Amino acid sequence: MLGAVGTVRLPGSKSISNRVLLLAALAEGSTEIRDLLASDDVERMLEALQALGVRWTRKGESLDYVVEGAGGPFPVKTAELFLGNAGTAFRPLTAALALSGGDYRLSGVARMHERPIGDLVEALRQLGADITCTLNEGFPPLHVKPARIRAGGVVQVRGDVSSQFLTALLMALPLSGAQTTIEVVGELISKPYIAITLELMARFGVRVEQQGWARFVVPGGARYRSPGTVFVEGDASSASYFLAAGAIGGGPVRVEGVGRSSIQGDVRFAEALEQLGARVTMGDNWIEAAAPAGGVLKAFDLDLNHIPDAAMTLAIAALFADGPCRLRNIASWRVKETDRIAAMATELRKLGAEVEEGADYLCVTAPAQLQAAAIDTYDDHRMAMCFSLVSLGGCRVRINDPKCVNKTFPGYFDAFAQLVRAVPVIAIDGPSASGKGSVAERVAAQLGWEVLDSGALYRIVALAAVRAGVALDDEAGVAAIAARLPARFDAGRVWLGGDEVSTEIRSEACSSGASQVAALPAVREALLARQRDYRTRPGLVADGRDMGSVVFPDAGLKIFLTASAEARAERRYKQLMAKGLPANMHDLLSDLQERDARDAMRAVAPLQKLPDAVLLDTTDLDIDGAVAFIVDLVRDRGLAAG
Numbered sequence: 001m002l003g004a005v006g007t008v009r010l011p012g013s014k015s016i017s018n019r020v021l022l023l024a025a026l027a028e029g030s031t032e033i034r035d036l037l038a039s040d041d042v043e044r045m046l047e048a049l050q051a052l053g054v055r056w057t058r059k060g061e062s063l064d065y066v067v068e069g070a071g072g073p074f075p076v077k078t079a080e081l082f083l084g085n086a087g088t089a090f091r092p093l094t095a096a097l098a099l100s101g102g103d104y105r106l107s108g109v110a111r112m113h114e115r116p117i118g119d120l121v122e123a124l125r126q127l128g129a130d131i132t133c134t135l136n137e138g139f140p141p142l143h144v145k146p147a148r149i150r151a152g153g154v155v156q157v158r159g160d161v162s163s164q165f166l167t168a169l170l171m172a173l174p175l176s177g178a179q180t181t182i183e184v185v186g187e188l189i190s191k192p193y194i195a196i197t198l199e200l201m202a203r204f205g206v207r208v209e210q211q212g213w214a215r216f217v218v219p220g221g222a223r224y225r226s227p228g229t230v231f232v233e234g235d236a237s238s239a240s241y242f243l244a245a246g247a248i249g250g251g252p253v254r255v256e257g258v259g260r261s262s263i264q265g266d267v268r269f270a271e272a273l274e275q276l277g278a279r280v281t282m283g284d285n286w287i288e289a290a291a292p293a294g295g296v297l298k299a300f301d302l303d304l305n306h307i308p309d310a311a312m313t314l315a316i317a318a319l320f321a322d323g324p325c326r327l328r329n330i331a332s333w334r335v336k337e338t339d340r341i342a343a344m345a346t347e348l349r350k351l352g353a354e355v356e357e358g359a360d361y362l363c364v365t366a367p368a369q370l371q372a373a374a375i376d377t378y379d380d381h382r383m384a385m386c387f388s389l390v391s392l393g394g395c396r397v398r399i400n401d402p403k404c405v406n407k408t409f410p411g412y413f414d415a416f417a418q419l420v421r422a423v424p425v426i427a428i429d430g431p432s433a434s435g436k437g438s439v440a441e442r443v444a445a446q447l448g449w450e451v452l453d454s455g456a457l458y459r460i461v462a463l464a465a466v467r468a469g470v471a472l473d474d475e476a477g478v479a480a481i482a483a484r485l486p487a488r489f490d491a492g493r494v495w496l497g498g499d500e501v502s503t504e505i506r507s508e509a510c511s512s513g514a515s516q517v518a519a520l521p522a523v524r525e526a527l528l529a530r531q532r533d534y535r536t537r538p539g540l541v542a543d544g545r546d547m548g549s550v551v552f553p554d555a556g557l558k559i560f561l562t563a564s565a566e567a568r569a570e571r572r573y574k575q576l577m578a579k580g581l582p583a584n585m586h587d588l589l590s591d592l593q594e595r596d597a598r599d600a601m602r603a604v605a606p607l608q609k610l611p612d613a614v615l616l617d618t619t620d621l622d623i624d625g626a627v628a629f630i631v632d633l634v635r636d637r638g639l640a641a642g
């Protein structure tokens with residue numbers, strides 16, 4: 001299992017980048033665009049604008065560009081444009097070119113030719129545009145020919161397939177010069193994307209009169225004018241992966257570049273995450289997410305029509321939720337870079353999830369244990385980014401064709417890797433009765449972490465072997481018992497099968513038996529994975545003899561806890577007396593010394609102070625002092641949040 005914590009500076013928003021580029025190209029004057037997204041889709045738009053005679057320059061190696069606006073339709077009247085799989089370039093350019101009076105051919109990758117554009121073409125034909133779908137009616141590639149545009153009336157466009165059709169019309173219509181009313185047919189989906197379009201058009205001087213979400217009046221005589229400088233916000237859809245990482249992997253994870261004042265609808269992903277129980281905080285330009293107080297996300301049933309892109313991330317969050325989850329009203333997923341409903345269902349099933357797929361919904365039930373899988377990404381950047389989050393569940397995932405993230409976020413995997421870290425472990429090793437168990441328990445309680453008393457496992461193995469009549473030096477026999485040990489820890493009590501053995505395993509007979517079976521390599525091997533499974537978020541405090549050397553060699557803090565043999569024998573004496581167990585100081589001291597010697601001298605995983613362990617001698621220090629010492633070190637090393 002992995003955790004996630006840290007801060008990510010988001011790349012620029014794809015939706016804003018490509019809209020601003022087009023508006024700047026059509027505007028009067030030059031526009032400085034700061035923090036433009038560097039990605040394939042934006043490259044396609046930049047190439048297209050260049051081919052259409054719009055001059056732009058990049059400031060050195062920065063993400064800042066200057067676009068010299070054409071002050072109206074594109075100056076180049078004949079062009080062939082290849083737009084890859086960039087819907088944010090293809091749809092708006094189609095409309096702008098239809099109103100530019102030239103001869104243009106637009107094509108893309110094979111998937112782009114499967115993505116519908118008929119509703120936009122139909123709306124543009126209502127205005128007099130001459131557009132041919134050269135392969136299949138209703139789909140790219142397109143041939144746009146010069147035509148007499150009859151703007152100035154009412155044009156209808158469907159709003160229930162892709163909101164980009166409406167965006168394209170809105171941005172292009174000022175080129176006609178006439179006041180035109182757009183009527184949306186069907187329930188408009190993805191409304192927040194239209195809000196981005198209207199906001200950006202207004203920044204370029206064209207205010208559209210909005211009558212609800214069904215009618216939009218583009219004013220006559222409107223002309224785009226450069227606002228001078230435009231800053232591109234961070235990408236709110238990309239933010240979703242990191243915020244979900246914080247919610248799944250402990251967090252906190254902070255994204256910078258979007259926040260309360262963002263114009264992107266996908267910032268509302270943060271609200272959805274809150275409904276899953278995640279702890280979310282927000283500033284003007286940042287958002288932070290951390291796991292719910294209880295660590296586990298809540299099951300959900302949400303209408304996600306308003307955040308179609310970021311909603312994909314919730315399908316992965318469902319793998320970490322405490323019950324079946326339903327994502328509703330997501331039909332637009334079917335006409336995106338791939339059929340995202342089908343793709344998501346197929347890949348989630350590979351991980352062992354139970355998935356029900358409908359025309360416009362998905363139901364996801366997490367498996368008891370995530371299965372390792374190779375995830376296909378369907379040339380869809382969001383599939384790749386979403387499924388990277390599965391790794392936080394400690395499950396091996398292979399992301400096929402990871403470079404597809406270049407569409408919107410070329411540096412995604414580096415940014416993700418920066419956040420991901422192993423769940424922190426504090427390893428407390430030391431000789432018998434040095435106080436490891438008491439200290440570990442209190443440190444864990446203060447930090448809210450899990451605790452592992454590894455010695456108890458060896459004690460239970462010894463007890464189980466004795467009960468089964470297996471000799472303590474029968475390595476194969478004892479190892480077989482260890483491999484299937486029906487041990488359970490519950491609120492400080494210890495169970496072997498149906499028997500509570502909390503007191504019995506603390507007897508000196510079990511102490512001695514434990515150190516005998518612990519010297520057998522096959523027994524240690526049989527218990528290794530079981531101990532490592534205790535490493536769960538938000539962190540683990542593990543005590544024993546080889547926590548720092550063998551079980552958790554990457555522990556963020558290793559403590560060698562000790563005290564003089566006399567002090568320890570006295571503590572053990574008092575401990576046994578308090579439990580009503582027989583004890584004799586003299587015997588205890590020699591048993592303890594004998595056990596320490598066996599633990600330190602054995603060939604496998606001997607008790608030792610590692611060079612990278614901090615020595616803590618508690619001969620003259622009480623438990624509280626030892627706990628405070630360790631908690632201070634944890635904070636100094638930044639191992640625990642807060």
Ligand SMILES: Nc1ncnc2c1ncn2[C@@H]1O[C@H](COP(=O)(O)OP(=O)(O)OP(=O)(O)O)[C@@H](O)[C@H]1O
Pocket residue numbers: 431432433434435436437438439455571572574575618621622623626
């Ligand atoms: N610093 C300390 N000062 C005084 N008593 C202590 C201190 N640390 C632990 N004790 C007491 O010593 C006894 C043994 O402690 P504990 O069981 O935590 O040790 P341990 O190292 O886990 O032992 P073992 O590994 O052998 O089970 C307990 O009764 C505990 O309360």
Ligand SMILES: Nc1ccn([C@@H]2O[C@H](COP(=O)(O)O)[C@@H](O)[C@H]2O)c(=O)n1
Pocket residue numbers: 432433454455456458459511514515516518519543544545546547595599
């Ligand atoms: N990581 C560990 C933990 C314990 N042992 C052996 O088990 C005996 C009992 O452990 P306690 O911590 O409960 O005293 C101990 O003496 C060790 O021999 C171990 O080997 N490795």
